[in-house]
Amino acid sequence: MNRKLKNEELNRINVEEFKSVKKTPIIIVLDNIRSLNNIGSVFRISDAFLIEAIYLCGITAQPPHRDIQKTALGATESVDWKYYNTTIEAIQELKTNNYKIASIEQAENSIMLNEFNPVNEKIAVVFGNEVKGVEQEVINQSDLVIEIPQYGTKHSLNISVSCGVVIWDLFNKLNA
Numbered sequence: 595m596n597r598k599l600k601n602e603e604l605n606r607i608n609v610e611e612f613k614s615v616k617k618t619p620i621i622i623v624l625d626n627i628r629s630l631n632n633i634g635s636v637f638r639i640s641d642a643f644l645i646e647a648i649y650l651c652g653i654t655a656q657p658p659h660r661d662i663q664k665t666a667l668g669a670t671e672s673v674d675w676k677y678y679n680t681t682i683e684a685i686q687e688l689k690t691n692n693y694k695i696a697s698i699e700q701a702e703n704s705i706m707l708n709e710f711n712p713v714n715e716k717i718a719v720v721f722g723n724e725v726k727g728v729e730q731e732v733i734n735q736s737d738l739v740i741e742i743p744q745y746g747t748k749h750s751l752n753i754s755v756s757c758g759v760v761i762w763d764l765f766n767k768l769n770a
Contacts, residue, residue: 626652634665635754641669651681697736704741
């Protein structure tokens with residue numbers, strides 16, 4: 595039988611340790627995300643996989659905010675974040691710092707996530723608005739577009755689900 599572990603048995607690092615530990619070379623860019631719960635979930639995902647930072651762009655809300663905190667559960671304290679008026683500003687800074695820009699979207703010539711293999715590089719992953727997706731202007735500035743393969747009748751996933759799927763996949767590939 596498997597016994598469920600208690601929180602104190604999980605050996606989690608604290609915020610100070612998190613700040614000093616080597617990060618996964620990924621920055622998450624949120625392109626005009628409207629749901630505060632989605633933003634909080636992205637902070638939790640980022641904490642779980644030691645993501646370098648989150649860039650909050652446009653209408654994307656910033657901590658501290660009660661509804662972000664509700665789902666982030668303190669991850670806004672551990673994960674570095676920065677706000678930009680536009681996603682293009684964030685992309686331009688990332689390119690200056692040699693990040694490969696990958697928009698997560700359904701687009702012509704996209705690469706399926708399961709076929710994408712990052713080559714020991716810094717990558718910025720852009721997730722778009724819940725209704726409109728990643729802005730076309732941002733896609734135009736991206737180095738590539740990655741698509742999550744989907745096989746059912748629906749053709750979209752919630753942004754926090756998409757983020758979890760993509761970050762888990764990239765984390766595994768970068769740490770293989």
